[in-house]
Amino acid sequence: MLTQAPTLETERLILRGPENRDAEPLIAFLCDQERAAGFGASPDRHDAWRWFGLMVGHWHIRGYGYFVIEEKATGKTAGICGIWNPDGWPEPELGWVVFDEFEGMGLAHEAALRAREWAYAPDGLGFTTLTSNIVPSNARSIALAERLGAWAERTYTNVHMGEDILYRHPGPDDLDKDGSVEAYA
Amino acid sequence: MSLSLNIPVIETERLILRGPRESDFEPFAAFSASERAKFVGGPYTRYRSWGGFLAGYGHWALRGYGMWMLEDRASGATAGRVGVIFNEGWDEPELGWHIYDGFEGRGLAYEAALAARDYAARHFGITAPISYIDPANTRSKALADRLGARFEREGEVVGEACHVYRHPATEAA
Numbered sequence: 623m624l625t626q627a628p629t630l631e632t633e634r635l636i637l638r639g640p641e642n643r644d645a646e647p648l649i650a651f652l653c654d655q656e657r658a659a660g661f662g663a664s665p666d667r668h669d670a671w672r673w674f675g676l677m678v679g680h681w682h683i684r685g686y687g688y689f690v691i692e693e694k695a696t697g698k699t700a701g702i703c704g705i706w707n708p709d710g711w712p713e714p715e716l717g718w719v720v721f722d723e724f725e726g727m728g729l730a731h732e733a734a735l736r737a738r739e740w741a742y743a744p745d746g747l748g749f750t751t752l753t754s755n756i757v758p759s760n761a762r763s764i765a766l767a768e769r770l771g772a773w774a775e776r777t778y779t780n781v782h783m784g785e786d787i788l789y790r791h792p793g794p795d796d797l798d799k800d801g802s803v804e805a806y807a
Numbered sequence: 808m809s810l811s812l813n814i815p816v817i818e819t820e821r822l823i824l825r826g827p828r829e830s831d832f833e834p835f836a837a838f839s840a841s842e843r844a845k846f847v848g849g850p851y852t853r854y855r856s857w858g859g860f861l862a863g864y865g866h867w868a869l870r871g872y873g874m875w876m877l878e879d880r881a882s883g884a885t886a887g888r889v890g891v892i893f894n895e896g897w898d899e900p901e902l903g904w905h906i907y908d909g910f911e912g913r914g915l916a917y918e919a920a921l922a923a924r925d926y927a928a929r930h931f932g933i934t935a936p937i938s939y940i941d942p943a944n945t946r947s948k949a950l951a952d953r954l955g956a957r958f959e960r961e962g963e964v965v966g967e968a969c970h971v972y973r974h975p976a977t978e979a980a
Contacts (some may be wrong), residue, residue, distance in 0.1 A: 624868040642869065649895075668965050671895030672858070675865025682812065682864045683829055709832070709857035781854045 625681035627689060627747075632736045635729060637689035637703065639681065641708035644690045645674050649700040651721050660760035661719055662782055680706070686747055690718065691723065691733045698735035700724040705741050705752070710781035712788060716741065718766070730766055731753045738770070752791040758785050764789075771796070812867045817875070819922045820821070822915060824875035824889065827863055831876045834885040835860050838907045845939040847905065848965060866892070872931045874903065877919050879910065886910040889919040891936060892925050896965055902927070902936040902974060904950065916950055925953070928977035935976040939969045948972075 625767040627639030640648075652670035655663045664670035680687035688704035701720035707713070716738055740746040754772055758764045765786070772789040780786035811896040827835075829888070838913030839849050839856040851859065874890035887906040902924055904916045927933040938956060940947045948970070956972040959975065 624865075645869075666896075666965075667897035668894060672862045675862035675869060676858045677865065678868045679861030681865030682868070683861060708854065710854055781852075 623676050625687070626685075627672075627681055627687065628740070629630070630689065630736050630740055632732045634694055634727075635700070635733055635736070636692040636694060637733060637736055637740075638688050640674070640678055640688070640702075644699045645671065648674050648677075651701075651719065654722075657722065660757050660763060677702070680708075686714075686741070689733075689737060691720070691724075691729065693729070698724075700729055701733070703730065703737050705737065705747065707750075708782070712755070712778060713751075713753050714749065715755050716770075716791060718763070719756065731769060734766065734770055737789060739797075742797070748779060749794075753791050754789040754791065755780055755783070755786045756789060757786055767791075777805060808887075812864065814867055814873070814875070815926065816855045817922050817926055818880075819918050821880055821913075822886065822919055822922075823878040824878055824919060824922060824926075825878060826867065827860065827874075827876050831885045832857070832860050834907055835888070838887075838905060841908065843908065846944040846947065848967065863888075866894070870925065872900075872933070875923065877906075877910075877915065879915075884910075886915055887919070889916065891923065891931065891933055896930075897939075897964070898937065898964075900927075900931075900933045900936050902938050904947070917953055920950065920954055924974060925977055936974050936977045937973065938972045940972055942968070942970050 624641060625639035630637040635680040642668050649667055649670040652664040664673055684707055686705045688702040690699055691703050693700045703718040705714050706717045716734060718730045718734045739750055741749045753784055754767050756767060761793050767789040772791045775788050775790040777787050810922060812826060817824040836853055836856040839842060839851040844850045863874055870893055872891050874888045876888055877886040879886040887910060887972040889904045892901045892903045904920045906916045938951055951972045956974045959971045962971040
């Protein structure tokens with residue numbers, strides 16, 4: 623166990639703490655300049671491995687972080703999703719990344735709903751609000767944020783990504799018991 | 808919520824070598840942003856430093872060893888960072904040392920590096936580590952000499968040319 627992350631479950635996914643076997647899929651994603659552009663691509667393997675270490679360290683210093691998304695059917699590492707809050711960030715954010723072969727199946731939505739539910743749960747993190755920081759060119763992430771009921775609150779300059787849109791998620795009191803926003807979407 | 812990484816604590820005459828704490832970040836970032844970081848790939852932005860600081864926790868989790876923070880026993884201040892680094896792209900585990908501003912010139916790096924090297928041999932099975940040293944870093948070279956390390960070859964780490972020193976094999980008592 624590299625972290626104290628809890629294990630969460632959805633219909634098709636397991637959200638769990640990062641393990642050594644996740645390093646290579648994550649490095650492959652981070653080194654893909656095109657696909658990782660909206661997330662913050664790594665120039666080389668060294669930087670990507672360091673980022674994996676950073677992701678582990680985030681759990682230790684913050685008590686929360688990115689879960690690894692594992693697809694139940696295959697046991698494969700499908701992406702990462704969780705609560706991220708580096709030094710200089712405006713506030714803790716809900717973030718998600720789904721790797722190449724796992725796109726287009728709604729897995730990011732499923733994972734993000736579960737991670738948000740955990741962040742808001744009194745026996746999870748007990749947060750009362752959440753944001754997502756999305757670069758303006760990342761249309762797919764913007765679409766998912768909107769599907770999650772989040773709205774663009776303001777534009778600001780992110781210390782790492784530059785121009786960034788801060789999306790605000792509905793709070794715990796705005797959500798149905800299942801974490802969805804269908805009631806007023 | 809917290810999880811101990813079980814980072815060992817080592818006490819020397821003047822120092823405590825221990826795992827990182829959040830309160831170490833400001834001294835860490837100050838060093839990383841300073842001219843003094845030019846021999847370790849810097850200076851770095853604060854954001855980059857924060858990532859490096861957290862990656863230090865991750866290194867312990869992933870490798871089972873890593874860099875200790877140095878606590879000055881007299882003042883409780885964070886005096887630097889010493890330990891074994893084996894990042895992706897490294898040839899093999901490296902004994903590294905960074906001494907922060909205000910703690911130089913007192914032999915603290917020597918004291919810490921000796922303790923870390925000894926511990927690494929006895930508990931991590933790392934018995935004759937290398938040290939990557941910037942050819943222009945005369946102080947670090949002098950310390951490597953004092954530690955009994957010898958110039959082995961010219962090398963490269965993360966695209967930067969450097970000298971590779973080899974430490975003498977420490978008895979894994």
